[in-house]
Amino acid sequence: MNNELPLRPAPIRKRDNLFFWDGAKLEELRIQKCNCCGKLQHPPGPMCPQCLETDMGYQVCVGRGRVYSWIIPRYPELPMFSSDLVVALIELEEGVRILSNICDVAHEDIRQGMEVELFFAATQDDGKVPQFRPATQ
Amino acid sequence: MKAINDVAVAGIGQTEFSKNSGRSELQLAAECVKSALQDAGLTPADVDGLVTYTIDNNEEVDLARTMGMKDINYFSRMPFGGAGAVGTIAQACTAIRAGMAEVVVVWRAMNERSEYRFGQLDATSGMTVGGGGTSDMSWAFDMGAFTPMAWQALNAMVYMERFGVTNADFGRLIVQQRKYAASNPNAYFYQRPVTLEDHQASRWIIEPVLRKFDCCQESDGGVAVVLTSLERARDLKQPPVKVVASHGGGNGSQIATNHYAADLSIASESLVTARNLYAMADLTPADIQVAEIYDAYSCSVFYGLEAFGFCDLGEASDFVRDGHLAIDGKLPTNTHGGLIGEAYIHGLNSFTEGVRQVRKTAVNQVANVENAIVTSGWSAAILSKV
Ligand SMILES: [Zn+2]
Numbered sequence: 001m002n003n004e005l006p007l008r009p010a011p012i013r014k015r016d017n018l019f020f021w022d023g024a025k026l027e028e029l030r031i032q033k034c035n036c037c038g039k040l041q042h043p044p045g046p047m048c049p050q051c052l053e054t055d056m057g058y059q060v061c062v063g064r065g066r067v068y069s070w071i072i073p074r075y076p077e078l079p080m081f082s083s084d085l086v087v088a089l090i091e092l093e094e095g096v097r098i099l100s101n102i103c104d105v106a107h108e109d110i111r112q113g114m115e116v117e118l119f120f121a122a123t124q125d126d127g128k129v130p131q132f133r134p135a136t137q
Numbered sequence: 138m139k140a141i142n143d144v145a146v147a148g149i150g151q152t153e154f155s156k157n158s159g160r161s162e163l164q165l166a167a168e169c170v171k172s173a174l175q176d177a178g179l180t181p182a183d184v185d186g187l188v189t190y191t192i193d194n195n196e197e198v199d200l201a202r203t204m205g206m207k208d209i210n211y212f213s214r215m216p217f218g219g220a221g222a223v224g225t226i227a228q229a230c231t232a233i234r235a236g237m238a239e240v241v242v243v244w245r246a247m248n249e250r251s252e253y254r255f256g257q258l259d260a261t262s263g264m265t266v267g268g269g270g271t272s273d274m275s276w277a278f279d280m281g282a283f284t285p286m287a288w289q290a291l292n293a294m295v296y297m298e299r300f301g302v303t304n305a306d307f308g309r310l311i312v313q314q315r316k317y318a319a320s321n322p323n324a325y326f327y328q329r330p331v332t333l334e335d336h337q338a339s340r341w342i343i344e345p346v347l348r349k350f351d352c353c354q355e356s357d358g359g360v361a362v363v364l365t366s367l368e369r370a371r372d373l374k375q376p377p378v379k380v381v382a383s384h385g386g387g388n389g390s391q392i393a394t395n396h397y398a399a400d401l402s403i404a405s406e407s408l409v410t411a412r413n414l415y416a417m418a419d420l421t422p423a424d425i426q427v428a429e430i431y432d433a434y435s436c437s438v439f440y441g442l443e444a445f446g447f448c449d450l451g452e453a454s455d456f457v458r459d460g461h462l463a464i465d466g467k468l469p470t471n472t473h474g475g476l477i478g479e480a481y482i483h484g485l486n487s488f489t490e491g492v493r494q495v496r497k498t499a500v501n502q503v504a505n506v507e508n509a510i511v512t513s514g515w516s517a518a519i520l521s522k523v
Contacts, residue, residue: 012275042397043276069294069401073287074341075349081281089291089396097397099276099291107344112298129279 007080010125016046019058024128027120030058031096042096063118064135065092070102070110090116090132104133143367144230145377146520147240148177149489151360154323154480157251158357166195166246167203169359177363178374179240184363186211186238188228190221192483193245200244211238215384219433220514222484224384227516229364239365245485246359277396286434288396290346293436295401297346300451304345306458307435308336311350311477313462314432318474321500325354326478351435356480360489367523378495378520381418385410385515402451406515407444415446418519420508422446427494427503428468429487431513432475441512442470464501472501484513495520 011021023030032044036053047054070088078085086102088110102110103121116132123129150172152158152165174180181204187197188211197212211232215221222245229241277288296302315331318324331350339349370377385406398405415421422445430441439453447468448456461467473479473490480486491511493499509520 008281009279011279014273014275017275043273069291069298069396071282071287071290071294071346072341072344073281073284074344076284078281078283085281087277087280087282087287087291089401099280099282099396101280112295 145370148363165359173361186241190215222513224516318478382518
């Protein structure tokens, strides 16, 4: 029986990123897409830097990417996170980069360019966050 | 109005650097400014411009009142925290050249160790202490990257992967900087040099990028600089040090926190600054005899050496290994011990070290200094002998 509460903090919700975290709750990784010119951008913002329109939508990612950078925060300790936390920059197949975590892999096996796939982890306050693990195929 | 072309540093001052100053940040600010004005042979009544940079908790008006300053005609506060440290000098130069102010004081004064733990996670708020001056870091917080060390290391890991650099390469820089600090009585690490083995034995802060010895110390203290026209500085107490300064344009993201730029193995913002600075000064890297390069972390110096043209991209580790940062090397660097060895007064104490090198009053004095460079992220200055 697993009655542990998810310890990691709930995502920081802001006016310009609500769609992202609402999507995560539904296990969708949403990347902001300009409804006017189609430009994808992350982190999202209130205006498209390419056409200066404010009509912003999103695209749901397929959930595949490659590792660009990764680190293991050792100090200060982060009691709210897993003790083998890996923070990573992931280049999504859609061509944008996001900050996330890499899970289910030994630290020494992580490589730049490694293919990873998306899953979601629960947080406090019924939230979910996008996470990555080595691609299964 | 008479045209002013050249601006000079007329005075520098500081408090002691410690882990517990025992007095308010406002008092530290007033003391370091007093010391800089006395160094210049000026009084608070002469000051008509005040410049600092974000994350300083002192209000300009409080400092002016505390010291009995009169009419202040020019205020400015640079963005980007420590990356704006030398940007303050560009602001002061611009104001003086434009005739908006005649005597500008730049300061930084903080109790970032004794009053709060700068850059550490505040468990109650879930935010980073002193985290102002950055772009939106909520995306990093959500994933467990809470400190400036973690943010910077995400970039540096890309650099290390691309050029085959290891943490021991960063360690060789630390050994050199701690050697400088060991002979600097103002340094926290005075008389405490380290070996590469000591460095490699210090605990990981962010594995596999930064160990404890790769990171600057949280410090209490204040540093101030007085600038005026070269013409007026010639009549003051100290030999003037001429300033050329530039604040980079970049691409709207702070270096330490820009995780979305195309290539994180280069400091693209600093490249813009370097180009502007050398063009303004009509100098090249070969004309520089000593460098004070922003070193909140060891890896920042590698980026700085390459961006400001002292070695080719990816070659900083060889440059360090070959001893070029030593007092008799090609480019003695961070000669006070750096922010890592002396104290973390957010880069302004590296600027004053550059001034001392040109004045020939540094404890680790480099021979024949004509031009010194001081950088802080994407702002930088060249200081020249008059
Ligand atoms: Zn658009």
